Amino acid sequence: xxxxxxxxxxxxxxxxxxxxxxxxxxxxxxxxxxxxxxxxxxxxxxxxxxxxxxxxxxxxxxxxxxxxxxxxxxxxxxxxxxxxxxxxxxxxxxxxxxxxxxxxxxxxxxxxxxxxxxxxxxxxxxxxxxxxxxxxxxxxxxxxxxxxxxxxxxxxxxxxxxxxxxxxxxxxxxxxxxxxxxxxxxxxxxxxxxxxxxxxxxxxxxxxxxxxxxxxxxxxxxxxxxxxxxxxxxxxxxxxxxxxxxxxxxxxxxxxxxxxxxxxxxxxxxxxxxxxx
Amino acid sequence: xxxxxxxxxxxxxxxxxxxxxxxxxxxxxxxxxxxxxxxxxxxxxxxxxxxxxxxxxxxxxxxxxxxxxxxxxxxxxxxxxxxxxxxxxxxxxxxxxxxxxxxxxxxxxxxxxxxxxxxxxxxxxxxxxxxxxxxxxxxxxxxxxxxxxxxxxxxxxxxxxxxxxxxxxxxxxxxxxxxxxxxxxxxxxxxxxxxxxxxxxxxxxxxxxxxxxxxxxxxxxxxxxxxxxxxxx
Numbered sequence: 330x331x332x333x334x335x336x337x338x339x340x341x342x343x344x345x346x347x348x349x350x351x352x353x354x355x356x357x358x359x360x361x362x363x364x365x366x367x368x369x370x371x372x373x374x375x376x377x378x379x380x381x382x383x384x385x386x387x388x389x390x391x392x393x394x395x396x397x398x399x400x401x402x403x404x405x406x407x408x409x410x411x412x413x414x415x416x417x418x419x420x421x422x423x424x425x426x427x428x429x430x431x432x433x434x435x436x437x438x439x440x441x442x443x444x445x446x447x448x449x450x451x452x453x454x455x456x457x458x459x460x461x462x463x464x465x466x467x468x469x470x471x472x473x474x475x476x477x478x479x480x481x482x483x484x485x486x487x488x489x490x491x492x493x494x495x496x497x498x499x500x501x502x503x504x505x506x507x508x509x510x511x512x513x514x515x516x517x518x519x520x521x522x523x524x525x526x527x528x529x530x531x532x533x534x535x536x537x538x539x540x541x542x543x544x545x546x547x548x549x550x551x552x553x554x555x556x557x558x559x560x561x562x563x564x565x566x567x568x569x570x571x572x573x574x575x576x577x578x579x580x581x582x583x584x585x586x587x588x589x590x591x592x593x594x595x596x597x598x599x600x601x602x603x604x605x606x
Numbered sequence: 607x608x609x610x611x612x613x614x615x616x617x618x619x620x621x622x623x624x625x626x627x628x629x630x631x632x633x634x635x636x637x638x639x640x641x642x643x644x645x646x647x648x649x650x651x652x653x654x655x656x657x658x659x660x661x662x663x664x665x666x667x668x669x670x671x672x673x674x675x676x677x678x679x680x681x682x683x684x685x686x687x688x689x690x691x692x693x694x695x696x697x698x699x700x701x702x703x704x705x706x707x708x709x710x711x712x713x714x715x716x717x718x719x720x721x722x723x724x725x726x727x728x729x730x731x732x733x734x735x736x737x738x739x740x741x742x743x744x745x746x747x748x749x750x751x752x753x754x755x756x757x758x759x760x761x762x763x764x765x766x767x768x769x770x771x772x773x774x775x776x777x778x779x780x781x782x783x784x785x786x787x788x789x790x791x792x793x794x795x796x797x798x799x800x801x802x803x804x805x806x807x808x809x810x811x812x813x814x815x816x817x818x819x820x821x822x823x824x825x826x827x828x829x830x831x832x833x834x835x836x837x838x839x
Contacts, residue, residue: 485703497675543733544693
């Protein structure tokens, strides 16, 4: 049955890109969650929606338009969120919903529209063309390699930005790197997962892993594994039960979170009982 | 030549001057204690010395082979870090993060040695979340030592610690100063300790009320007003 499932070209493409995106988002999610930057992932996905909509109406390659636009917005959103004086979260909300509205307008105004808005918002497994897959794999590899290369610096900047800056680490550069890698990951994943759901891929694995893992390295390994397993479960169940892929992956992530959260609570209670006894 | 020199330094936030007229010479082997009430400009001066904030007047310079980025810094307690998943080893070795992409063998050995100095070598694999306040401070001090062995800048190192952990922390700092030749700058509002360990005192209330050796400080008017006569050190 699984053999039959992956005999389809579109399923193979979904599997390859989905696994890469799951890995990238899980790893980047740790720093984003800990730095209180998770809003940026959400904002970027909305901007990505607007960019994809415009690209499809103009008949341009979706990734070629969305990647630069979203990376550019990442610069903007980071600037905005670092200057808390002008209410960073409100500004991100304005940019995000603004881009969403523009995307919806563009899509509904264009007569020759072939794809449903629904597909953009909640994802479609058919979205990936063969040429997209190559670009996606190359970009995702770049994200993973950069993350691995700068892992220790990203940890230092995430754990204690003041100390990092005092010892000569350019915190601004690494925050920007984080935002750019997130932007690329969001764009790669959003057509399959949907603009509304892609940021859950950033949040869930990291937060789930943090229930039980208490070191940064442990959280990274655990989040990556959780993310890959949940993606596989979501993909298979969406094929078997004909459910939307993006939503299925998120539901798998919710289950994983509940399991980890229960174990954490149980552990806490057991530890509490032991210390009383 | 001094490690760190401040000449008529002033700092301002959005045009409002919070500290001014600061002259300092920190020499190798000094133990300078910067005292003052909350909001007296101490933490601002720290940011300036670390190069995180530009003075609006005057000049801060570094000498004697010390670079701007070679100050080991122990920050004030940061509530954000309380739930941060990080092992002791990850935090200590992050003191080297600015130097290289990957940890070298020498750095690994130095990190081990610094953990031994702080008496935390048995905690290596433990999570920061599971440690007591005193243990956490020693981990962060080990990280600072990884960044440098020349000059440590300690911002309220004993804030929130119980008396036993406080004493242990002061002893460790004194050991670094006396036996390892580390120059210390410590921010504190604890005059009694300043008098006991420090070689020099800067008393700040937006501008220096006193700057000189500890012996002179104990006889000065600034000291008398701060202590309020309640402590006879």
